[in-house]
Amino acid sequence: MFPLLVLVSLLFVWTLVSERLVRWSITAPIAFALAGIVLTRGDSPAVPIDLEAHPHLFQRSVELVLAVMLFTDATEARDYERLGKSVGEGRLLGLALPASVALTTLFGAALFPGRSWWLLGVAALVVMPMDLAPVSTFLRDARVPLRVRAALNIEGGFNDGLASPLFVFCVSYLLSSDGDTFTGLLLNVLKGAALAVLVGAGLGLGAAYLVRRALDAGWARPAGLRLATLAVPFMTYALSLLVGGNGFVAAFVAGWCYATTAHAVGHHNLELAHDAVEVMALAVWFLFGKLTADEFTADGLTWQVIGYALLALTVARMLPVYVSLSGLGFSTAERSAVGWLGSRGVTSIVFAFLAYAQLPSGDAVFIFNVTCATVLLSIILHGVTMEPIARWFQRHPQPDAPG
Numbered sequence: 001m002f003p004l005l006v007l008v009s010l011l012f013v014w015t016l017v018s019e020r021l022v023r024w025s026i027t028a029p030i031a032f033a034l035a036g037i038v039l040t041r042g043d044s045p046a047v048p049i050d051l052e053a054h055p056h057l058f059q060r061s062v063e064l065v066l067a068v069m070l071f072t073d074a075t076e077a078r079d080y081e082r083l084g085k086s087v088g089e090g091r092l093l094g095l096a097l098p099a100s101v102a103l104t105t106l107f108g109a110a111l112f113p114g115r116s117w118w119l120l121g122v123a124a125l126v127v128m129p130m131d132l133a134p135v136s137t138f139l140r141d142a143r144v145p146l147r148v149r150a151a152l153n154i155e156g157g158f159n160d161g162l163a164s165p166l167f168v169f170c171v172s173y174l175l176s177s178d179g180d181t182f183t184g185l186l187l188n189v190l191k192g193a194a195l196a197v198l199v200g201a202g203l204g205l206g207a208a209y210l211v212r213r214a215l216d217a218g219w220a221r222p223a224g225l226r227l228a229t230l231a232v233p234f235m236t237y238a239l240s241l242l243v244g245g246n247g248f249v250a251a252f253v254a255g256w257c258y259a260t261t262a263h264a265v266g267h268h269n270l271e272l273a274h275d276a277v278e279v280m281a282l283a284v285w286f287l288f289g290k291l292t293a294d295e296f297t298a299d300g301l302t303w304q305v306i307g308y309a310l311l312a313l314t315v316a317r318m319l320p321v322y323v324s325l326s327g328l329g330f331s332t333a334e335r336s337a338v339g340w341l342g343s344r345g346v347t348s349i350v351f352a353f354l355a356y357a358q359l360p361s362g363d364a365v366f367i368f369n370v371t372c373a374t375v376l377l378s379i380i381l382h383g384v385t386m387e388p389i390a391r392w393f394q395r396h397p398q399p400d401a402p403g
Helices: 002-023 028-040 055-083 089-111 117-127 133-139 146-175 182-217 225-242 247-265 271-299 303-313 315-324 332-340 346-358 361-395
Strands: none
Touching (some): 002 028, 028 271, 028 361, 055 271, 089 146, 117 146, 117 303, 117 361, 133 146, 133 361, 146 182, 146 332, 146 346, 182 225, 182 247, 225 247, 271 361, 303 361, 332 361, 346 361
């Protein structure tokens, strides 16, 4: 109960001073991760948290956070359809993302010789998906060209959902026994994804239909339907797991199918879901701070890990994005901004938690170390640079993209 008290107290204090701290480039992820490091480190921490006491409950909890986040990401990505034209999302997801994962895997092979290629693939799939929470204020900043914000938001909404089945497959291969075949594992992952799509589409469309009928019949008010919206990702995730599907894919598909209705209802219909996922994400950041302190205290931070994190955030991310957006009307500055501001966060943390819980000790520690380094560098570097980038765009208005 004491850790819960500390978390809600931190949340209360943060809401009181958040505007001032953000001006100093201290974002919520930075604040809660640092709080987790400071308050939970050492043999006699100020806030004792025993994650090993209930590992299954902890795993399901962090999975739910990502499921709700994927649902809200999908609704946001769908809302950008109002632009009426592409902002390069096809190239970002179909070209830049696979190229980034491949480059990160190659960098991992160079920096960590002897590691399994499958393990390096898992590491790349963990550290490359974006989470825009660390730069959320940037996405609402009118000084930044809309096409830059749209490209980041749509990519961020899709890439974690696309990476999820590949992540599950690579982890399953690492855990497979001698009797498991590559084809069998692949078919099992594809079956889980297919079931997830069916569950997500069915519940997303079904919920959308029922919400519209309830609204048209006067059985519910728009403000009250925010609770219905919040319930959809939880129902989808739970049902998908019950039938053997991928809960993350199901939640994302449900959000995509439900988005049009959610925006049509209006009255801030998605606001409660966004608030809920933000609170849950802050708890994940706090736990991330605890595990970061534990791992780095035990194993230290090597130059290879730091180098891997820097390469994942810069070359492996920026080069594929910059090249993939060429010829689409983006200026050099806009392509550079989209490439640089691919912040990492809760998605990487949750994937790392899942790998940590399932892989053998040595492999699990490796995955978590590179994830901790990448995410910590991301929230610091992206957090302190987003305001200068927004100011630069304000001083240098960009030409309109071709229609």
